[in-house]
Every structure is written in C-alpha cells, then in structure tokens.
Amino acid sequence: MSPSARPEAAPLPLPRLIATDLDGTLLQDDKSVSARTVEALAAAEKAGIEVFFVTGRPARWMGVVSDHVHGHGLAICANGAAVVDLHRGGRIVKVRPLERTDAMAVVETLRRVAPGVSFAVERSQGIHYEPAYPPFYLDPAALTAPAEKLLSEAVTDGEGKPFADQPVLKLLAHHPTQDPDEFLALARAGAAEHAQFTRSSPTALLEISGLGVSKASTLAQCCAERGIAPHEVIAFGDMPNDLEMLAWAGTSYAMANAHPEVLAATDRHTGSNREDGVAAVIEGLLTGRS
The missing domain is CATH 3.40.50.1000 (HAD superfamily/HAD-like)
Known part of the structure; x- marks a missing residue:
C-alpha cells in the first residue's frame, strides 16, 4: 500500500x-x-x-x-x-518518573475496581513483577513480590541494595479477562488524578505513567x-x-x-x-x- x-x-x-x-x-x-x-x-x-x-x-x-x-x-x-x-x-x-505515592494509589484503586489485576513495576534499571503477572522477557535481576512491596521505600535488590536511586518509570497493570479498551476506561475513571493511563498491547495491559507524562x-x-x-x-x-x-x-x-x-x-x-x-x-x- x-x-x-x-x-x-x-x-x-x-x-x-x-x-x-x-x-x-x-x-x-x-x-x-x-x-x-x-x-x-x-x-x-x-x-x-x-x-x-x-x-x-x-x-x-x-x-x-x-x-x-x-x-x-x-x-x-x-x-x-x-x-x-x-x-x-x-x-x-x-x-x-511516576511518584511512588501516586503509583501506590493506582494499585489500591485498581485492586478495588478490577479484582484479578496484577502489576509489574518498571524502574530505570529493570522491571519487577507480581507472581500472577504474565510471563514475558524475564529479567534475571527482577524481584517477584506484591506491588505494594515493590513500591515501598524500603525495598532492596537481591544484594540488599536499596532501589531509592532507581525511579519508577511506569507501572504495568494486567487483567486476564477485561476487554482492553474497557479496562483503560475503568482505570482512567478511577485514578486519573494520580497518573497517566494508556495502552499499546492487544491484551488488557495498561501502561501507567506520571501525571502529564x-x-x-x-x-x-x-x-x-x-x-x-x-x-x-x-x-x-x-x-x-x-x-x-x-x-x-x-x-x-x-x-x-x-x-x-x-x-x-x-x-x-x-x-x-x-x-x-x-x-x-x-x-x-x-x-x-x-
């Protein structure tokens, strides 16, 4: 064409x-x-x-x-x-970055409005994910834990080094049964004051950035x-x-x-x-x- x-x-x-x-x-x-x-x-x-x-x-x-x-x-x-x-x-x-407090608010909201959601946290030096998050290009240095722990100020890597110097670039939210566009609309309706929501996958996978990003x-x-x-x-x-x-x-x-x-x-x-x-x-x- x-x-x-x-x-x-x-x-x-x-x-x-x-x-x-x-x-x-x-x-x-x-x-x-x-x-x-x-x-x-x-x-x-x-x-x-x-x-x-x-x-x-x-x-x-x-x-x-x-x-x-x-x-x-x-x-x-x-x-x-x-x-x-x-x-x-x-x-x-x-x-x-996506500020930690905003990311935590998004996680709390999506868990409430879309039960079954799972999360991954993309930091400047790698990705970390929840056990239920779909397998993909697994980073050998990734942590597997609930999003609340992955976003906490006290979280450390496998060597005990803090992630404080690794800003959160985006939060990823996956749902196994939601329609992709309906999931995006649901997230925006529930948490638009905390973050920017979009999608680029054919699945119900949301990409969540800082406000205005x-x-x-x-x-x-x-x-x-x-x-x-x-x-x-x-x-x-x-x-x-x-x-x-x-x-x-x-x-x-x-x-x-x-x-x-x-x-x-x-x-x-x-x-x-x-x-x-x-x-x-x-x-x-x-x-x-x-």
Missing part, C-alpha cells in the same frame, strides 16, 4: 524531525528493521531531518534499533518517562530544546499510546494496521508495518510525492 492522504492535499514540505513509534509501526512483526527502512532513515538524515524513536519500550529493549542508527541516536522510551542516548550505550539522559509531552520538550515547532514534525503511530503524539505533531500518519481510534484520529494513513509504511512516506517526502 502506498501512502495516502486527502485528495486535495499538496506535497508536504520537508520536516525538521520525524518521530516514529516502533512496535507495529517502524518494526516488522518479527521486531526487525527492514533494509528498506534502514535506508530510508539514513536518507532522511542525509537530507537534514532528525529522527526520534518514540516508544513504550524500556531503554534496555532498544537494541532492536540501536544497531541501525546513524545520526539518529535519541529515543524517547517508556511512553515518555525516559529519554535515551543510543550512541552512549542506551544511557538515560532524562527521567520523568506521555510520548507527546516529552517529544514536545525535546523539540523545544532544539527550536523545533510542532508544524515541523511528522509523526507515525499505530496504538492508543500514540494518539497524543499524533495530535501534537503538525503532520501525522496512522499505519494501515493501526487501532481503529488511531485511524479515525488521523487524516493521513500509510501502509502497514509489514509493508514498510514509514519508509514509503519518507521516500515520498524526499522525492516530493508525499
């Missing part, structure tokens, strides 16, 4: 910055970066366009793109909670530091955690495989992640076709 827009849309001017989500957007289904996409990103940089990777992934899961970066070495991770320099070994250069707000901060205005940014995404970023950017594309809410919120659509939709738009930009 080729990139599409409203019939009357004129070719876009070159942006100063491209902001792209990873999973379901830039990456193939096997989590690889296609040769076409690597070439398109390099061509964008050669044309003077900066590239930011903007993802829900933690910094430690950025190896999927760090091997392919050229000048584009900045990643906004954990839905805006961390800014990472991929050229410096994935070093976190900015943190926007999102892909969009951190991207806006990073762009302001560089003197880049929203109208000079093109963004790509596929899931609800991309909605605010897509609304903030001057030009936004939803992937063909995007969540229905994302497709409805964007004027411009491109091919799916399997069809190198991001690369197709970049190619069009550089040849005056998009």
Whole structure:
C-alpha cells in the first residue's frame, strides 16, 4: 500500500524531525528493521531531518534499533518517562518518573475496581513483577513480590541494595479477562488524578505513567530544546499510546494496521508495518510525492 492522504492535499514540505513509534509501526512483526527502512532513515538524515524513536519500550529493549542508527541516536522510551542516548550505550539522559505515592494509589484503586489485576513495576534499571503477572522477557535481576512491596521505600535488590536511586518509570497493570479498551476506561475513571493511563498491547495491559507524562509531552520538550515547532514534525503511530503524539505533531500518519481510534484520529494513513509504511512516506517526502 502506498501512502495516502486527502485528495486535495499538496506535497508536504520537508520536516525538521520525524518521530516514529516502533512496535507495529517502524518494526516488522518479527521486531526487525527492514533494509528498506534502514535506508530510508539514513536518507532522511542525509537530507537534514532528525529522527526520534518514540516508544513504550524500556531503554534496555532498544537494541532492536540501536544497531541501525546513524545520526539518529535519541529515543524517547517508556511512553515518555525516559529519554535515551543510543550512541552512549542506551544511557538515560532524562527521567520523568511516576511518584511512588501516586503509583501506590493506582494499585489500591485498581485492586478495588478490577479484582484479578496484577502489576509489574518498571524502574530505570529493570522491571519487577507480581507472581500472577504474565510471563514475558524475564529479567534475571527482577524481584517477584506484591506491588505494594515493590513500591515501598524500603525495598532492596537481591544484594540488599536499596532501589531509592532507581525511579519508577511506569507501572504495568494486567487483567486476564477485561476487554482492553474497557479496562483503560475503568482505570482512567478511577485514578486519573494520580497518573497517566494508556495502552499499546492487544491484551488488557495498561501502561501507567506520571501525571502529564506521555510520548507527546516529552517529544514536545525535546523539540523545544532544539527550536523545533510542532508544524515541523511528522509523526507515525499505530496504538492508543500514540494518539497524543499524533495530535501534537503538525503532520501525522496512522499505519494501515493501526487501532481503529488511531485511524479515525488521523487524516493521513500509510501502509502497514509489514509493508514498510514509514519508509514509503519518507521516500515520498524526499522525492516530493508525499
């Protein structure tokens, strides 16, 4: 599928910055970066366009793109909670944490309104989870304990070292039977005064950040530091955690495989992640076709 827009849309001017989500957007289904996409990103940089990777992934899961970066070495991770320099070994250069008291309030609320929920706690140096949390990429240094303990001020790692210097980037909440969108609405209704709620998984898995922390707000901060205005940014995404970023950017594309809410919120659509939709738009930009 080729990139599409409203019939009357004129070719876009070159942006100063491209902001792209990873999973379901830039990456193939096997989590690889296609040769076409690597070439398109390099061509964008050669044309003077900066590239930011903007993802829900933690910094430690950025190896999927760090091997392919050229000048584009900045990643906004954990839905805006961390800014990472991929050229410096994935070093976190900015943190926007979820305060412990707010995280505890969210846990208390969700346990009450959604019995059966389980939690994981993503800190700046790793993830820790409850026994009932679904198995995934297990970190050998992870602690397994109730969320209340994982969030306590007294919690320590396996060597007895305190976690006080490891801010909470986000809280993850999983429910085995809830509809994903209904679970998100339920959480927002019950605890919106404590945190920012979103989702990017096809399952009932919520990603919970500090108040005001999102892909969009951190991207806006990073762009302001560089003197880049929203109208000079093109963004790509596929899931609800991309909605605010897509609304903030001057030009936004939803992937063909995007969540229905994302497709409805964007004027411009491109091919799916399997069809190198991001690369197709970049190619069009550089040849005056998009």
